[in-house]
Amino acid sequence: LYTAALPVIPVAYAADFPQRVRTAALFGDARYKLTDRLSLIGGFRYDHETNRYTAETVATFTGTLPSPTAFGAPGTPLFLAVSAVNQGVLGLVGNANSARASNARSFDAFLPKAGLNMAWTRDVSTAFTVQRAYRSGGSSQNPARALLVAYDPEYSWNYEGSLRSRWLDGKLTLNANVFYIDWKNQQTNAFFGLNEFDYNTVNAGKSHLYGFEVEAQGQISRAVDAYVSVGHVRTKFDDFTLPNGSTSAVDLAGSEFPYAAHWTIAGGVNTRVGPVVGNLNANYRGPVFSDVGVTQVQGRLSGRTVVNARLGWEMDHVTIFAFARNLLNEDYKQYDFASSSRAILGDPQTFGGGVEVHF
Template identity: 45%
Template sequence: MKPLLLATTMFVAIATPAFAQQEPAPEASQAGSDGTEIIVTGQKASRTLQDTPTSVGVTTAEDIADRNLTSVYDALAQTANVAVTADKQSFSIRGIDAFNVSGAGDGALASVYLDGAALPMRAVRAGPLELFDIAQVEVYRGPQSTLQGRNSLAGAVIIRTADPAYEWSGRARAQITDADGGRRFAAAIGGPIVDDQFAFRIAGEIGRSDGLNYGATIHDDYDPRQFETIRAKLMATPTALPGLKLIAGFLHDRHAWGGNTYVEFEAPYTPWDRVTLMNTPAHETVKSDIATLDASYEIDRHLTLSSVTSYGQVRYDYSYDTDWSASAIGTGHAYEPTDTFSQEVRLNFDFARLQGLIGGYYSNEDGRGSYSEGTQRIVFSTIGLDRQLVAPPPAGFGLPQATANYVMDLYPGRGVQIDSLLVTPKQTRNKALFGDATWEFVDGLKLHAGFRWDHEKQDQALDQTVTLAQPLPDPASVPIAALRPLVAGINQIILGQVSSANNVQPPSTVSYSAFLPKLGLTWQATRDVALSATVQRGYRSGGSGTNTARARYFTYDPEYTWNYEFALRTEWFDHRLTLNANLFRIDWSDQQVRVNLTPGNNYDSETVNAGTSRLWGFEVEALGRPTRTLTLNAGVGFTRTKFTSFNVDTGTQIFVATGNEFANAPRWTLNGGATWKAESGLFANINANYRSAAYQDALVQSSREVDARALVNAKLGWQGEHFGAFVFANNLFDARYVQNSFVNGDGRLLGVVGDPRVVGLSFEGRF
């Protein structure tokens, strides 16, 4: 409890005297850092933060500017009970990784929406997530399956870009940074086309960076980065149709980078040298083109009909070094195109004591052009031959270890070189009916109820071709005659596995349906204090996958959670201080787990529903404006994760992982900051976020390999009416921390480390 006590004590000690000594500020329900009301829209209706029992962290446009946040991952890192990986390609909400917890499953566990369009996994890892000209980021913690549907078991991130307006406005920004050689240039402009009827907004940003890692083999930067983003919006509120509002948007985004963040951990290098030995430069590119149409029609003051349509094309292209070394052993290439169409229609109603919505949803995610190809070395340890040589008959050959080592050394690198081509076309269609309502049945008591009926259909096929890329040892040339039959037998095993890996499976279809209820109660104890209790069901759909060794696909069932949550919403000092808290427990059943069918063969694996787990914890967040020039914020999150049933055959051994914690699930997260804006234009912001240590693997947990880290960031400068100039620093005290590490096939230790201190200049203009 020390982190919680420390955060609470610091905030109270700083804030209480300041609040007590100032004149009351104008009333505002949940005032933001600029004193305005914070409205959240991620639950399909506009509500104040104080009227939302769901645990949600909000980053406003002013927060983004004040704290110099450039990516959605920066906003996530400053949200209680959210942890971001060091390479900013994944995150966890309440200890649940956005993409995977138990090493299995196909769909994501957290959804990310941009102006109503769900982003595919590749776009979430490195896509259109820059924060310039973003209006708000909302992070919903806990299952959001009732309103958001598939892939929202852990939560949802809702990103809303700035809308057009009927007043002219514009802004521009130029930034340079030192450690990575970064350059960013951004601009936005918008205004009326026809007064009070048509307006537009266009925003764009371009960025270049040399990266932070050096390729000692290629003698060049190994992770250079570049991106271009442009967004255009058109809004129509025609006077001929009162109550109608249309917002059409288009996004084009391209992110390209070195595609690898692993560096050498062993002599002659240290992790902080940020050196990689890979001989093949990696290239990873994500291109996104997304169009949206958000239409709403106010039928009368009680009813509003809304429609959100989106179509997106995301193209992922990745070339990489498959052996992670300076040797020219293998390269790979993957291409994943995803076309996504979605349509949502809903009717929102607002009567005296009853508010809510009912709607329908359809989506089609088409990834039928996906393939991967490459040349790589398959070492004996990954297909179980090392164990088979020493295992007693009849399961093995019963060789002494020394003899087994001699035989394996006859094969270069104790393995075989293969060429492979895997084509895995997949299409997922989803349709749903959903509803959500709040009924104040007596003064001060509100009943919340919701549901979602969700149906998903998946089509997947398989076409895999595997060939040997090098000759096998000739048994006749083995010096020890007694071992020649053994080498011939090993060759037959290898040829048999290569042959069995070649297969073509025609398209197959699997489908799943789920009913997801929600029920809650809110008691408005006083005008400024509300207590809520909610129970709801979360889910991730089942799916299908590919068994590489047997060249077949398999299916598995959905997994479910029950989420129990208590919420406290309070305001103090005439609404100048907000203190909110959520306490939760999650029970997870039918968890999707990866198992091996052949002991020792990592490629002969499939997914089954064999796990259960439990999570519990809390979030406490505070926001205050003790003076007109000073804003304070603080947050603390605690999550305890535990597998209550989790036994896995990894192929090399059987793990009894019951009692283990989730991977990348820190127990504690802390964040806080202060912003000072003087009337003269002088500006200062300092903010910090802390994440406790975590395990990097769900199975082997002898130590917490993911280091604890505390990052302090600052921004200082001057902001005039139209121009501002600032100096900023990320990771001000140059904290060093390891995100993860692993032993490569050649015995080298590699890993990912956090970014060093980065100092930069920012020049900003606006009108």
């Protein structure tokens, strides 16, 4: 009965979240030759950051509360129940108000790097590096409670092997990377139960990802060159420990990262014949999960392939061109928010042209 009279809670919400960040860093890289072909790689970055996050929110109920007398005479159970719910609604809106508050944080991180590089020939080299990385902490505003909540930095150790090579007298370039990343103290959102706006950033997770990338570029003729790249990645949340008081029902442990396609492929061809220049390219993204947790298979988005093209006429200082985006009119979702029945669709088929002036 009450939700029929007030299906939504209309609120005018104004917020101001100015943030000031200052960073200073000291970094260096060095390479020491152990032999003519084998080199030791070393480096570091010392990072210092101070940030001040300020928040002020004003929430005002802009609707009309249901009249308790419409549900029963004063003193009756329904009258009292509706009165109590009205006070609860006003309390929720009131909780979203906050006076201006600031939270200043300071972070220091030492991020070392070490590795080996082997130059097998003048055109072929391989390397292996280990490097620590981090994302600084900060503060976030819980919209429902109007609380300013601090969270800590997250850290990762990155292990990467690489191949750099040139073939066929430099006409073909072939590069590859293989990587493993161990992520700890991961920053994520946690919900605390009042309503859908009762959330803030916390440090809750541990995860890892691994994969490889291969890219090639070749000069087919004086007028034509081509390029292609292939990427593969697997991701997994290893642990997900929420703070006390959180009512988030989703346990990310064991699930994959959202929007992390197992396979991505891209390629294209460039051509130049006199003043005429052209490009035809395509990119493929494999299926992805739009959600997290054990039920993420229900939010699976199918893979998509998008083809683009451009044809131009170049003069000394002017280029006239025509283009096509999503040439084959692929219909796909870029993002999907199943919990709120919203989605972001991919770019539609588009044709156009333009003029570029350069000096």
